[in-house]
Amino acid sequence: xxxxxxxxxxxxxxxxxxxxxxxxxxxxxxxxxxxxxxxxxxxxxxxxxxxxxxxxxxxxxxxxxxxxxxxxxxxxxxxxxxxxxxxxxxxxxxxxxxxxxxxxxxxxxxxxxxxxxxxxxxxxxxxxxxxxxxxxxxxxxxxxxxxxxxxxxxxxxxxxxxxxxxxxxxxxxxxxxxxxxxxxxxxxxxxxxxxxxxxxxxxxxxxxxxxxxxxxxxxxxxxxxxxxxxxxxxxxxxxxxxxxxxxxxxxxxxxxxxxxxxxxxxxxxxxxxxxxxxxxxxxxxxxxxxxxxxxxxxxxxxxxxxxxxxxxxxxxxxxxxxxxxxxxxxxxxxxxxxxxxxxxxxxxxxxxxx
Numbered sequence: 606x607x608x609x610x611x612x613x614x615x616x617x618x619x620x621x622x623x624x625x626x627x628x629x630x631x632x633x634x635x636x637x638x639x640x641x642x643x644x645x646x647x648x649x650x651x652x653x654x655x656x657x658x659x660x661x662x663x664x665x666x667x668x669x670x671x672x673x674x675x676x677x678x679x680x681x682x683x684x685x686x687x688x689x690x691x692x693x694x695x696x697x698x699x700x701x702x703x704x705x706x707x708x709x710x711x712x713x714x715x716x717x718x719x720x721x722x723x724x725x726x727x728x729x730x731x732x733x734x735x736x737x738x739x740x741x742x743x744x745x746x747x748x749x750x751x752x753x754x755x756x757x758x759x760x761x762x763x764x765x766x767x768x769x770x771x772x773x774x775x776x777x778x779x780x781x782x783x784x785x786x787x788x789x790x791x792x793x794x795x796x797x798x799x800x801x802x803x804x805x806x807x808x809x810x811x812x813x814x815x816x817x818x819x820x821x822x823x824x825x826x827x828x829x830x831x832x833x834x835x836x837x838x839x840x841x842x843x844x845x846x847x848x849x850x851x852x853x854x855x856x857x858x859x860x861x862x863x864x865x866x867x868x869x870x871x872x873x874x875x876x877x878x879x880x881x882x883x884x885x886x887x888x889x890x891x892x893x894x895x896x897x898x899x900x901x902x903x904x905x906x907x908x909x910x911x912x913x914x915x916x917x918x919x920x921x922x923x924x925x926x927x928x929x930x931x932x933x934x935x936x937x938x939x940x941x942x943x944x945x946x947x948x949x950x951x952x953x954x955x956x957x958x959x
Contacts, residue, residue, distance in 0.1 A: 666768060666769055667766045667767060667768060667769065668766065668767060668768070668769040668772055669764050669765070669766045670764070670765050670766075670767075670775065671762050671763070671764055672684050672687055672762060672763040672764075672765065673760075673761075673762040674760070674761045674762060682784065683780055683783070683784065684761075684762070684763060685787070686783050686784040686786075686787035686788070687734070687763050687765075687783055687787070688716055688717070688763075688787075689787040689790055689791055690783045690786055690787045690790070691716075691717055691723050691725070691734055691763075692714065692715040692716050692717070693715075693790065694723050694724075694725050695715060695723065696723065696724065699717075699721060699723065700721065701718035701719075701721050702715055702716070702717070702718055702721075703715070703716045703717070703718050704716075712794045712796075717734070717736045718736065719736050719737070719738040719761075720735065720736065720737070720738070721735070721736055722734065722735050727778075727779050727782065728774065728778070728779075730767060730768065730771050730774070731767065732765050732766070732767045732779070733765065733766045733767070734763055734764070734765050735763070735764045735765075735766075736761065736762075736763055737761070737762050737763070737764055738759050738760070738761050739759070739760045739761075740759055740760075792886060792913065793886075795886070795888075796819055796820075797819070797820040797882060797883065797886065797887075797888055797889075798817040798818065798819055798820055798888045798889075799817065799818060799819075799820045799888070799889040799890075799891055800815035800816065800817045800888065800889065800890045800891065800910075801815065801816060801891050801893070802814065802815060802892065802893060802896070802906050803815060803816040804896050814905065814906050814909035815890060815906070815909055815910070817888075820879070820882060820888070820889060822875075822876070822879035822882075822883070823879075824876040824877075824879040824880040824883065825880050825883050825884065826839075826840060826880050826884055828880075829873070829876060829877065829880050830873060830876075831873065831877070839877075839881075840884070842862075843862075843881065843884065843885060846862045847885070866878075878915065878917055881915060882915055885913075885915075886913075887913050887914050887915050888911065888913070888914045888915070889914070889915045889917060890910045890914055890915065890916045890917065891917050891919070892906065892916060892917065892918045893919075894918060894921070
């Protein structure tokens with residue numbers, strides 16, 4: 606009797622049983638997931654999948670990090686970045702996607718659907734992402750980030766699982782990488798917009814202080830009627846500004862660049878601004894000072910502007926009474942407040958901000 610041969614046969618039989626059991630469990634799990642998605646109400650799906658993941662998680666060396674859409678009343682930047690980033694990681698095995706395209710936008714937006722799983726590889730580590738959606742009473746949940754959807758009926762979060770030993774790498778490298786890539790993707794795909802101040806809503810949420818429309822101005826530096834030397838000088842200055850972020854930080858100055866454009870109407874000032882916006886892929890914020898009454902209002906609308914933008918103040922010499930600092934200093938104290946409509950302007954009429 607060959608003992609070694611009998612032992613090998615026993616091991617082979619055991620392996621077959623293990624593989625068969627694993628395959629059966631996997632098939633059962635897939636069937637249960639399919640049935641749950643097709644027949645269970647949305648209110649129970651998130652709870653059902655949560656229980657399944659929680660059960661198998663007890664026997665796993667994996668760590669799961671939850672990235673909620675909101676941190677209290679504040680929108681979570683990591684959630685938005687992950688939503689954008691994972692849209693580019695769709696695999697052939699993904700079964701459900703969400704596709705949208707706002708009117709007049711240039712690109713389609715692809716996102717994960719609820720309970721879908723996407724696998725990402727970073728520094729040879731596998732990360733499994735799942736979008737979890739939980740339905741709640743819409744009357745009990747208030748969201749002040751987006752004024753158009755203050756009452757929500759769904760709470761969303763991402764759950765990302767990975768080996769526990771990589772926790773520090775995830776917090777120090779992986780999440781910052783996702784935020785950086787997502788910003789770059791959004792910048793490349795965005796449709797340029799021009800913003801004007803919405804004075805009716807500027808005293809509420811800062812996000813509602815400006816209202817946008819698409820910027821469809823066709824001007825570029827190739828089509829601009831401008832002296833070649835002046836055009837090259839402006840382009841070189843813009844390129845130098847974009848590349849010198851570290852220098853501005855080193856000398857302790859805000860990373861901004863100002864231009865003063867002057868000349869009679871029709872000489873191309875607005876076209877030059879549009880060409881700069883199209884060249885840099887920056888949005889434009891058009892500030893009308895007529896309705897700005899004091900410094901606090903000015904600060905508020907400036908704080909509400911986004912990065913990577915151009916702030917434009919047109920006809921600065923005839924739209925507002927500028928405050929004379931010298932006259933103010935000479936005035937005797939206690940003789941009353943300065944006129945209501947006086948504003949200090951500490952920036953150029955065209956200001957680039959990144």
